[in-house]
Each structure stands twice: as structure tokens, then as C-alpha cells.
Amino acid sequence: MTKPVIEVQNLAKDFGKNSVLKDITEQVDAGQVIVVIGPSGSGKSTFLRCLNLLETPTSGHVAFNGEDLTTLDTKRVNALREQMGMVFQGFNLFPNMSVLENIKLAPMKVKGISDAEATKQAHELLQQVNLDDHADAFPASLSGGQAQRVAIARALAMNPKVMLFDEPTSALDPEMVGEVLSVMQQLANQGMTMVVVTHEMGFAKSVADRIWFMADGYIQENSTPAEFFAHPQTERAKDFLSKILM
Amino acid sequence: MKKKVIIFITLILAITLGWATRPTTAHAADDSLVRVQKKGTLVMGTSPDYPPYEFQATVHGKSKIVGMDVAVGEKIAKGLGVKLKVKSMSFDSLLVALQTGKVDMVISGMNPTPARKKNVDFTHLYYQGGYSIVVNKSEKGLYHDKDSFKGKTIGAQTGSTMYNESKKQTTDTKVKGMTSVSDLILALQSHKIAGVAMEKPSAQAYVANNKQLAMIPSHFDLSASDTSAAVAFKKGSTALVAAANKSVDQIRKQDLVNQDYLPAAGKYLKTNTVNTSMWHYWKAFLTGIEYTLIITVCSVFFGFILGVILSLARMLHGGVVKTLIRWLATAYVEFIRGTPMMVQVMFVYFGLGLIVNLPALTSGIIAISLNSGAYVAEYIRGGINSVDDGQTEAARSLGMTSGATMRFVILPQALKNIWPSLGNEFITLIKDSSIVSIIGVSELIFQSNIVRSDTYRGVAPIAVIMVLYFIMTFTASRILNHFERSMQHD
Numbered sequence: 001m002t003k004p005v006i007e008v009q010n011l012a013k014d015f016g017k018n019s020v021l022k023d024i025t026e027q028v029d030a031g032q033v034i035v036v037i038g039p040s041g042s043g044k045s046t047f048l049r050c051l052n053l054l055e056t057p058t059s060g061h062v063a064f065n066g067e068d069l070t071t072l073d074t075k076r077v078n079a080l081r082e083q084m085g086m087v088f089q090g091f092n093l094f095p096n097m098s099v100l101e102n103i104k105l106a107p108m109k110v111k112g113i114s115d116a117e118a119t120k121q122a123h124e125l126l127q128q129v130n131l132d133d134h135a136d137a138f139p140a141s142l143s144g145g146q147a148q149r150v151a152i153a154r155a156l157a158m159n160p161k162v163m164l165f166d167e168p169t170s171a172l173d174p175e176m177v178g179e180v181l182s183v184m185q186q187l188a189n190q191g192m193t194m195v196v197v198t199h200e201m202g203f204a205k206s207v208a209d210r211i212w213f214m215a216d217g218y219i220q221e222n223s224t225p226a227e228f229f230a231h232p233q234t235e236r237a238k239d240f241l242s243k244i245l246m
Numbered sequence: 247m248k249k250k251v252i253i254f255i256t257l258i259l260a261i262t263l264g265w266a267t268r269p270t271t272a273h274a275a276d277d278s279l280v281r282v283q284k285k286g287t288l289v290m291g292t293s294p295d296y297p298p299y300e301f302q303a304t305v306h307g308k309s310k311i312v313g314m315d316v317a318v319g320e321k322i323a324k325g326l327g328v329k330l331k332v333k334s335m336s337f338d339s340l341l342v343a344l345q346t347g348k349v350d351m352v353i354s355g356m357n358p359t360p361a362r363k364k365n366v367d368f369t370h371l372y373y374q375g376g377y378s379i380v381v382n383k384s385e386k387g388l389y390h391d392k393d394s395f396k397g398k399t400i401g402a403q404t405g406s407t408m409y410n411e412s413k414k415q416t417t418d419t420k421v422k423g424m425t426s427v428s429d430l431i432l433a434l435q436s437h438k439i440a441g442v443a444m445e446k447p448s449a450q451a452y453v454a455n456n457k458q459l460a461m462i463p464s465h466f467d468l469s470a471s472d473t474s475a476a477v478a479f480k481k482g483s484t485a486l487v488a489a490a491n492k493s494v495d496q497i498r499k500q501d502l503v504n505q506d507y508l509p510a511a512g513k514y515l516k517t518n519t520v521n522t523s524m525w526h527y528w529k530a531f532l533t534g535i536e537y538t539l540i541i542t543v544c545s546v547f548f549g550f551i552l553g554v555i556l557s558l559a560r561m562l563h564g565g566v567v568k569t570l571i572r573w574l575a576t577a578y579v580e581f582i583r584g585t586p587m588m589v590q591v592m593f594v595y596f597g598l599g600l601i602v603n604l605p606a607l608t609s610g611i612i613a614i615s616l617n618s619g620a621y622v623a624e625y626i627r628g629g630i631n632s633v634d635d636g637q638t639e640a641a642r643s644l645g646m647t648s649g650a651t652m653r654f655v656i657l658p659q660a661l662k663n664i665w666p667s668l669g670n671e672f673i674t675l676i677k678d679s680s681i682v683s684i685i686g687v688s689e690l691i692f693q694s695n696i697v698r699s700d701t702y703r704g705v706a707p708i709a710v711i712m713v714l715y716f717i718m719t720f721t722a723s724r725i726l727n728h729f730e731r732s733m734q735h736d
């Protein structure tokens with residue numbers, strides 16, 4: 001048995017009096033694809049952001065490869081963050097840079113690799129997401145689906161061990177959802193460890209190893225897709241599924 | 247009026263600072279003479295818009311300050327065995343400059359009045375003149391002396407003896423003060439005022455050079471100290487005054503002013519007025535443009551750097567030190583934005599000058615940079631806040647430090663957002679840099695004043711610099727627009 005990649009222990013997060021995450025203890029093993037689902041406002045984004053410490057937990061521990069992020073200094077946290085790619089609902093591409101520059105920035109500034117090497121790698125990643133012909137375009141000229149694929153390539157450029165996705169397709173027109181999901185599926189097939197927050201139940205069923213159902217500040221259920229969709233255990237989950245599958 | 251208050255405040259400040267930083271001269275040994283001789287130069291302050299006392303003339307294609315006062319200065323310097331250096335500034339600033347050590351002496355047709363004697367030491371009188379009133383030739387029949395101006399307005403140089411006496415010794419007459427005599431003559435010719443009170447030699451010079459003017463006697467009742475000129479030194483420099491008096495006494499004894507100095511000055515005036523076309527003065531205007539641009543570009547550059555630092559300092563959060571830095575940066579920005587730029591310029595030149603002796607140009611650039619930095623800081627802060635939080639999150643999630651995120655992701659976008667405001671700041675500075683003319687930097691306004699007193703033409707130089715300013719600001723805004731467009735990707 002290898003060590004889990006991410007271990008979460010008694011994680012809690014409050015925003016003032018609003019206690020969003022109450023007590024979460026879970027782990028992600030290497031190569032696993034976890035799909036987190038739950039009603040909106042239940043704290044899925046907050047949870048994901050606690051995993052790479054974009055949000056500081058109020059209490060509890062988050063360990064990455066055995067190192068407890070909550071006790072490390074900023075420098076070490078920055079170093080570990082490199083290894084956790086993140087893809088946002090709103091893409092968050094840098095609008096003042098071309099597609100290629102978006103991808104090259106972090107490898108050059110953080111890892112210090114050369115321009116030539118970064119360019120070569122960026123082109124390879126763009127081929128992987130089918131966008132090499134857009135290398136010199138600026139984000140404003142891209143469709144939502146293209147922008148999200150660039151964002152995935154940008155995160156991959158740091159050679160992450162884990163990829164975190166926060167509703168990567170919910171800002172997209174329906175006809176573009178597929179192109180992004182297929183890139184994600186491809187990543188999963190290559191063995192990438194992934195934590196995905198999504199409402200795409202088809203993706204959850206076919207790609208996820210585990211479904212985490214989150215509500216009221218807790219992971220209410222942790223099961224395989226087959227189990228979860230066929231036999232949800234909690235009332236909250238039953239209620240959620242009945243609404244979403246309607 | 248406001249300007250006077252500012253000068254007064256600066257003077258008080260300068261004097262208090264002076265007390266704090268060095269022993270008062272009354273108690274210290276008088277080393278004034280030794281100091282000047284050690285330096286090898288004697289710096290004379292003067293306001294060169296008062297022919298034939300002092301004025302700008304073009305000598306061998308170069309603009310130079312000449313006049314009988316400069317000749318007096320040369321004589322004194324020679325007597326001390328040192329070189330003379332002439333520094334020009336507005337009449338109002340002269341005594342402050344003397345108090346704060348910017349100049350060693352002031353020769354500017356200055357009357358040794360009792361009020362002035364309280365603050366500075368004067369030599370013996372080097373010249374005894376009288377007052378005349380210059381009027382339009384067409385109206386010469388209407389006026390005989392100071393008492394003919396009932397219900398009318400006469401003008402005099404602000405801060406001068408004539409100004410005070412005109413107020414005291416006329417009834418039912420309004421007295422209008424202006425800083426420069428050329429402005430007064432212009433006001434006279436455009437019938438804003440009916441006459442200009444000035445010293446007789448000046449009146450003669452103006453009348454000789456301008457066919458539309460005439461002069462009448464003033465009949466002011468004046469004591470000798472009001473009609474005569476002496477050299478001013480810093481209070482307590484007894485040895486220096488005594489040494490200068492040797493030369494001054496010679497000047498009086500040999501009547502050098504009337505025999506040599508005035509005729510020589512008259513010659514400059516003649517050569518000067520041969521060609522009064524504005525083309526003839528293109529070099530003077532060019533110098534003005536050059537300095538205006540130097541001041542603006544340097545101030546924008548340093549102001550920008552300061553602005554970035556201040557805006558980042560204002561966003562610090564955390565421990566006591568960071569909070570303190572943030573607090574200081576905020577206080578600085580508020581203070582600078584809450585005080586006039588003119589006071590800041592004078593404070594840097596005269597106030598800071600007590601600690602380090604900065605040239606006027608440097609002082610001007612420092613003051614304007616310090617000022618601009620405060621405004622730029624606010625623009626940048628606004629620009630940074632306008633960048634979406636998602637940008638920071640994306641950069642941080644890629645492992646970038648907060649510093650790298652700021653530098654490579656946030657600041658470039660913030661700057662793009664505030665580019666139009668920064669451009670406006672640049673254009674504002676082109677115009678506002680004119681403020682440093684008060685400390686004698688030869689930027690465009692200062693140069694135009696020189697051309698005006700040089701040519702006795704009031705409006706033309708103003709029209710010229712107006713066009714020049716417009717060309718500069720217009721060109722600048724075109725260039726900035728171009729850059730703005732080329733930065734546009736969305």
C-alpha cells in the first residue's frame with residue numbers, strides 16, 4: 001500500500017460565524033479520480049481551496065505526500081502548490097498574455113526553466129488539448145471551451161501530481177462541455193490523480209473512482225459511483241439526486 | 247496675497263530650522279568673509295526683470311543677466327578676490343534665499359528699509375535714485391504726479407517699496423501689485439491700470455525702449471533709505487559687509503553707477519530691442535521646452551517608482567512593522583495631497599536646502615516627484631483593486647509567490663487599466679511643472695518672462711508658450727493613446 005497523496009483530517013473552515021466546513025476526514029490515493037458533488041453553497045469550492053491552501057483552514061490538517069501543509073512555512077507551501085494544479089470555473093487566464101505566454105509564465109518564473117524549453121513544452125501541452133493552432137491568440141478571442149482547455153494546459157505545465165477542478169464546465173455553453181470533459185477523461189486515463197467538483201453526472205458515473213457527496217459541512221457519503229447513484233444512503237443525497245436527475 | 251503668506255511661512259520655517267541645525271550667528275564667530283573666500287565664489291541673487299538694474303540680454307547668442315547691479319556685484323566680488331555667480335529668482339524669494347544660504351548676497355535694486363534691516367544686513371548705499379510714474383504717452387496730458395490718479399489704479403511691483411508707498415501716499419487711488427514689471431507695463435498698455443510707479447532709471451529704460459510710453463515725476467515724499475539701493479547680506483555677516491563696503495564706497499566716490507554702469511546697461515538695452523521678433527528668441531524658448539520636458543520626464547519616472555512603492559506599502563497587512571509602514575505611507579499620501587504643490591516646491595528648495603544645498607532644478611524635480619508619487623500611488627492602488635481576485639488565485643495555484651504574482655500578473659494588468667490616468671498625470675505635469683519657475687528654474691514660463699522683459703512685449707511671448715504647451719501636451723496625448731491602443735488585447 002502506498003501512502004495517500006492527500007490526507008484530510010478533521011478539516012474545518014469558518015467564515016466569521018458561518019461555519020462552512022465542519023469536520024472532514026478523507027484521503028485521496030495516487031491515481032484516484034474523486035468527484036465531489038453536493039448542493040450549491042455546501043462548501044465544495046471552499047473544500048477544494050483548502051486542499052492547496054488558497055484558503056487557510058480554521059482547524060484540522062491537510063497533508064500532501066505526507067507533509068502537513070498547515071504547519072509549513074510560506075516558502076514550502078508555495079513549493080507544494082506547484083504540484084497541485086487547479087482549474088477554475090471562470091478559467092482565470094491572464095488576459096494580457098497570449099495563450100503560449102499563459103502556459104510559459106509559471107514554469108519560467110517558478111521553476112526557472114529556459115524560454116526555449118518552456119515554449120517547447122507549451123506547444124506539446126497545446127497539442128494535447130488540441131489547441132496548438134491558437135498558441136498566439138489572446139484569451140479574449142477564445143471560446144469558453146477553448147479557454148478552459150488552455151487553463152488545463154497551463155496547470156499541467158507545472159507537472160502536477162494532483163489536479164483540482166472546480167466546476168470546470170459550469171460556465172460553458174452546453175455544446176462546449178464535451179470537449180473539456182474529454183480532455184479530463186484523457187487525463188484520468190493517463191493515471192492523473194484528480195479531485196473534481198462537477199454537476200456532470202455522466203462524467204461522474206463513467207470516470208470517478210469514488211463519489212464524495214458533500215452537504216451541511218460534512219462529506220455525507222463516500223462510495224463508488226455505482227453504489228451512490230443506485231443506492232444513496234442519506235436523505236440529503238436522495239433529495240439531491242432526485243432534483244438533479246429530474 | 248496667498249504667495250506672500252506662503253513665503254512668510256517658508257521663511258519662519260527656514261529660520262526655525264536654522265536655529266535647530268546650527269548655532270545662531272550672533273553667538274558664533276563671524277566666519278562669513280572667510281567662508282566666501284574659501285569657496286572662491288560669491289553668489290548674488292537677483293530678479294532680472296528690472297532694467298536697467300538687472301535684466302536678461304542676449305550676448306553672443308547666449309542669454310545672460312546684465313545691468314548696473316551685476317556691475318556692482320562684479321566690483322564687490324573683485325574686491326573680495328573671488329568670482330561672481332549670478333542666480334536669478336523672483337523678487338519675493340530673494341530674502342528667503344539669503345536667509346537659507348542659497349545666495350551670499352542680494353543686489354536687486356533693493357531699498358534698505360527699516361523692516362528689511364531687521365532681517366538682513368545692508369551695505370552702504372551704492373545708488374540714490376528717485377521714483378517716477380510711467381504712463382501711456384497718449385494720456386500724458388492727464389497726469390502730473392501721484393496725486394493725479396484719483397479714482398484710477400496704479401501699479402507697482404509686489405513686495406517693493408513703491409508698492410507700499412503708493413498705498414500710503416495716495417488717496418482714492420487703487421494700487422495693483424504684480425510680481426514682474428513687464429506684467430505691469432502690459433497692464434498699463436492694455437489700460438488695466440493708468441500708471442506704473444517704479445524707480446527713475448527703470449522708467450527711463452522703459453520709456454526709451456517703448457515709443458508708446460511716457461514718464462512723469464512721482465513727487466512721493468520719501469526718505470533716503472526708500473529711494474536708494476544697497477546690497478543685502480545675511481544677518482550677522484559683519485566681516486563680509488565691511489569688506490563689501492570698501493567696494494561700495496569706491497563706487498559712490500567715483501560715481502561709477504552714473505559714469506560707467508548705467509551707460510553700459512543702456513547699451514545692452516539698445517542691442518536688445520533691435521530685434522524683438524519671437525523668432526529671434528527661439529533659443530530661449532527651446533531652453534524652456536528642454537527644461538520643462540526634463541522636469542516632467544524625470545518627475546514622472548521617479549513619481550511612478552515612488553507611487554508603486556507607496557501603493558504596495560499601503561496594501562501591507564500583518565505584524566506591527568507592516569502596519570506601521572502602511573500607516574506611514576497612508577499619512578504621506580494624505581499629507582501630500584492635502585498641501586499645495588507650490589508650498590512643497592518652496593519647502594524642498596528652501597527648507598531642505600538648509601541641510602543639503604540642492605540646485606533649483608534638482609529641488610524642483612524632487613518636489614514634483616514627491617508630489618506626483620502620492621497621486622500615482624492612489625491610481626495604482628485603484629488599478630490593483632480593479633484586477634479580478636481570480637487572477638491572484640490562478641497565479642498562486644501555479645506555485646507563484648505573492649511577490650511574483652504581483653509583479654508578473656497583477657501589476658501589468660493594473661497598469662494597463664490605469665494607463666489613461668497615468669497619461670493624464672503626465673500631461674498635468676507638463677503644465678504643472680511651471681510652478682518651479684518661482685525658484686528660478688529656466689522652464690518655459692520662466693523663459694517667457696525673460697523674453698518679455700527683454701523685448702518689452704507683453705503678449706507675444708505668452709501666446710508663443712501657450713502654443714508650445716499645447717503642442718507638447720497634444721503630442722504627448724497622441725503618443726500615449728497610441729500605446730494604449732497597442733496594449734489592447736480584449
Ligand SMILES: Nc1ncnc2c1ncn2[C@@H]1O[C@H](COP(=O)(O)OP(=O)(O)O)[C@@H](O)[C@H]1O
Nearest residue numbers: 015018020038039040041042043044045046047
Ligand atoms: N471568502 C469568503 N468569505 C465569506 N464567505 C465565503 C467566502 N467564500 C465562500 N463563502 C461562503 O461559504 C459558503 C460555501 O461556499 P462555496 O465553497 O463557494 O460553496 P460551493 O462551491 O459548494 O457552492 C457559502 O455560504 C459562501 O457564501
Ligand SMILES: [Mg+2]
Nearest residue numbers: 044045046167
Ligand atoms: Mg463552488
